[in-house]
Amino acid sequence: MFEMRSVPIFGSALVLCALSLALVPASAADDEAAAPARLAPPSSDLKDFAGYYRPDYLKPLVKSAVGTSGPIQTVDHQMPPFTPKASAEFNYRLSKEQAGMPVMDTTPQAGLPSACLVGFLSPVLVIANRQQMFFIFESGAAPIWRIHLDRDHPKKLAPSTNGDSVGHWEGNTLVVDTRGFNTSGHLDLVGTPFSRDLHTVTRISKINGGHQLEFLITVNDPENFTQPFTTRYTAAWRPDERLMENEIDAPPPGAPPGDPP
Amino acid sequence: MNSLRLTGRRVPRTCSRAAWLLSSWLCGVTLAQNPPDLNGVWQLSSPVPALMKTADGQEPALNEHAQAIYSQHRAAYQAGDRSFDAAANGCGDPGMPRIMMMSDRFEIVQDADRVVTLFARGNRFRVVELKRSLDPVDLFYFGNPNGHWDHSELVVESSDFRESSFIDAAGMPHSDAMTLTERYRLSKGGKELIDQITVSDPKTFKTPWTVIMRYRKLPSHTELLPADQQVNCAPPTPKGSSQGGG
Numbered sequence: 001m002f003e004m005r006s007v008p009i010f011g012s013a014l015v016l017c018a019l020s021l022a023l024v025p026a027s028a029a030d031d032e033a034a035a036p037a038r039l040a041p042p043s044s045d046l047k048d049f050a051g052y053y054r055p056d057y058l059k060p061l062v063k064s065a066v067g068t069s070g071p072i073q074t075v076d077h078q079m080p081p082f083t084p085k086a087s088a089e090f091n092y093r094l095s096k097e098q099a100g101m102p103v104m105d106t107t108p109q110a111g112l113p114s115a116c117l118v119g120f121l122s123p124v125l126v127i128a129n130r131q132q133m134f135f136i137f138e139s140g141a142a143p144i145w146r147i148h149l150d151r152d153h154p155k156k157l158a159p160s161t162n163g164d165s166v167g168h169w170e171g172n173t174l175v176v177d178t179r180g181f182n183t184s185g186h187l188d189l190v191g192t193p194f195s196r197d198l199h200t201v202t203r204i205s206k207i208n209g210g211h212q213l214e215f216l217i218t219v220n221d222p223e224n225f226t227q228p229f230t231t232r233y234t235a236a237w238r239p240d241e242r243l244m245e246n247e248i249d250a251p252p253p254g255a256p257p258g259d260p261p
Numbered sequence: 262m263n264s265l266r267l268t269g270r271r272v273p274r275t276c277s278r279a280a281w282l283l284s285s286w287l288c289g290v291t292l293a294q295n296p297p298d299l300n301g302v303w304q305l306s307s308p309v310p311a312l313m314k315t316a317d318g319q320e321p322a323l324n325e326h327a328q329a330i331y332s333q334h335r336a337a338y339q340a341g342d343r344s345f346d347a348a349a350n351g352c353g354d355p356g357m358p359r360i361m362m363m364s365d366r367f368e369i370v371q372d373a374d375r376v377v378t379l380f381a382r383g384n385r386f387r388v389v390e391l392k393r394s395l396d397p398v399d400l401f402y403f404g405n406p407n408g409h410w411d412h413s414e415l416v417v418e419s420s421d422f423r424e425s426s427f428i429d430a431a432g433m434p435h436s437d438a439m440t441l442t443e444r445y446r447l448s449k450g451g452k453e454l455i456d457q458i459t460v461s462d463p464k465t466f467k468t469p470w471t472v473i474m475r476y477r478k479l480p481s482h483t484e485l486l487p488a489d490q491q492v493n494c495a496p497p498t499p500k501g502s503s504q505g506g507g
Binding site: 128136243244 | 300354370371372374375377379384385386388390395398399401402403481482487
């Protein structure tokens with residue numbers, strides 16, 4: 001009796017299971033960005049970005065190091081509109097990268113956030129207080145992206161490694177203006193160059209019900225690009241992540257003395 | 262009658278106890294919901310001596326093996342030789358608790374879920390989770406910190422430290438068995454931050470010991486690390502590299 005009753009119940013369960021599998025959207029099932037279902041959901045506040053994310057992989061346009069999204073690419077998946085000089089520089093660096101001698105091994109200056117979003121694909125923590133929002137990337141020589149929310153750029157802007165970033169809200173999008181770099185460097189880990197005149201506008205929004213952050217970065221640097229262009233990268237909500245330590249053990253020769261106690 | 266005098270009115274002792282418990286609970290709930298605001302840029306109120314002293318002015322009681330190492334390092338330090346100390350030039354990792362004893366600025370950013378300390382030294386950061394417990398996955402210079410609010414104090418318990426850093430500039434060692442208990446609290450109307458650090462490391466010290474650090478809050482909008490003081494700790498560009506164009 002038990003077995004006779006259990007069969008239809010088991011069969012119903014199978015049907016339900018099959019139905020539920022069939023009803024799962026293919027995009028969600030295949031989406032690497034989707035966080036495991038057991039994880040805490042993101043805040044429903046679309047202006048609350050706080051928490052951990054992991055940059056999503058984007059298929060590189062050229063052969064690139066494994067585990068990276070390669071060089072920066074435009075929102076419509078094209079190479080940036082290089083000036084001839086920048087093109088030559090990029091191609092030289094790309095050849096070094098593909099020969100196993102990436103320039104990032106010797107030239108550390110990578111721009112935030114693009115280099116961290118496309119290059120390392122390692123976790124990022126977002127935390128904010130009343131005055132500032134921080135994107136803290138696990139990897140990178142200068143991994144802290146500080147966005148001032150309560151002031152404009154200083155009139156006398158002292159150039160710095162990561163430039164000066166100020167943000168304001170347009171609806172639920174944080175619009176971040178960054179300028180004032182103190183050196184030339186790379187927009188990615190392959191070697192897309194930027195100059196001290198680099199100016200970026202980054203529009204950051206929660207998408208996909210808050211399960212992803214979208215970064216639309218408009219890059220303007222006439223020395224290296226014939227016109228401004230926009231990139232698009234995303235990062236997935238990952239409350240199970242944490243930031244590991246980024247070791248810098250080897251001091252550079254000739255570095256200024258520190259200030260130990 | 263078993264009672265206490267409170268504000269001039271005689272009340273039953275049981276009532277006063279209940280009122281005290283209720284007020285304590287309410288106070289705890291309020292503090293948990295509105296913990297002290299540690300946000301800001303902080304700096305040591307006064308320099309810390311190169312040789313570590315406990316809160317009561319004593320040298321931490323090292324065991325024999327650790328004392329031998331410390332004596333060797335201290336002799337080198339006093340002779341001006343810092344070669345044993347990777348953190349001496351501002352780039353190597355000083356680790357905990359030493360980085361809290363340095364004169365460099367640090368900035369605290371907090372929200373309901375975590376407290377992050379951003380250090381001017383080397384762009385380092387330390388994330389203290391308040392609502393989840395981090396599993397020990399590796400040994401770190403900053404250890405594996407977990408925190409919670411105890412009324413008005415932030416309590417941070419850390420373990421799993423890499424043993425290659427030192428506790429002071431003179432090379433006082435510690436082991437991977439070190440655990441730290443830090444109790445952060447505000448004083449002077451929020452203008453001072455006090456960190457009471459208790460160090461326990463049975464492989465290195467005969468007994469746990471405590472040191473108390475005091476920091477002053479710097480004015481709002483103080484830069485953590487002014488641009489002209491930034492130190493690039495990444496590898497230098499060798500001659501013949503691609504930097505500057507092909």
